[in-house]
Structures are given as C-alpha cells and as structure tokens.
Amino acid sequence: MKLAHTMIRVKDLDATLEFYTGFLGLNETRRKPIGDEATLVFLEDDAGAYQIELTVNHGKSDYELGDQFGHLAFFTDDLEKVVTDVEARGWWYRRSKPTVSANYIFLKDPNGYDIEILQGRPD
Numbered sequence: 533m534k535l536a537h538t539m540i541r542v543k544d545l546d547a548t549l550e551f552y553t554g555f556l557g558l559n560e561t562r563r564k565p566i567g568d569e570a571t572l573v574f575l576e577d578d579a580g581a582y583q584i585e586l587t588v589n590h591g592k593s594d595y596e597l598g599d600q601f602g603h604l605a606f607f608t609d610d611l612e613k614v615v616t617d618v619e620a621r622g623w624w625y626r627r628s629k630p631t632v633s634a635n636y637i638f639l640k641d642p643n644g645y646d647i648e649i650l651q652g653r654p655d
Contacts, residue, residue, distance in 0.1 A: 611650075
C-alpha cells in the first residue's frame with residue numbers, strides 16, 4: 533500500500549499556490565473541476581514521491597481547522613536559506629533549538645495550516 537495524497541481545503545487558491553509552488557517548490561500536476569462545487573489542484577515534489585491535493589470549495593471561503601490535523605512536513609538541504617527566505621517575506625516562524633537529532637522551523641501557510649521545514653533527511 534502507498535499513500536496517494538494528503539488533501540487540505542484552502543481559502544485562497546492563488547496565495548496557497550504561491551506558498552506551495554513558489555516557496556516550497558512543488559509542481560502543479562493537474563486540476564480537476566468537480567462541477568460547480570469545487571476544484572481539486574494536485575501538487576507534487578520533483579521526484580513524484582508525494583502529492584498534496586488542494587481543494588477549493590466554490591462559494592466557501594472560511595474553514596475551522598480541526599484539532600485532529602497536525603502539520604505537513606518538508607525536508608530541505610539548507611534550512612538557513614529557507615529561514616532567510618521566510619524572513620524576507622515577513623512571515624512569522626518558530627525555530628527549534630537545534631539538537632543532534634533535529635533542526636527545524638514551523639510556519640503557517642496562507643490557510644493557517646502548520647508547516648514544518650526540517651534540515652536534511654533521516655538516514
């Protein structure tokens with residue numbers, strides 16, 4: 533069994549796409565309209581290892597984040613470069629105290645979802 537994708541509902545598709553494609557570097561692979569009700573936008577990394585489905589429900593622009601959802605996590609080879617980029621954009625972030633096993637930041641996407649950016653990949 534392989535994970536297909538993670539779906540999140542979004543308030544502002546343009547701002548969300550800028551975050552996930554422009555900042556995180558994901559690629560839009562397809563859009564799927566669901567009648568007049570919704571549009572699904574699929575994003576994936578360069579290797580095609582994972583997908584995120586952005587769901588835009590037409591006529592609905594606000595959601596309450598459920599407490600059952602934690603966060604999305606992404607790896608980077610250069611956390612300092614990411615921090616510089618986040619600061620240049622004026623975004624809030626919280627940084628962990630770097631340890632032998634962890635070095636990461638948390639920030640929020642345009643919809644309020646927590647995003648974790650981790651230095652490196654686990655062995």
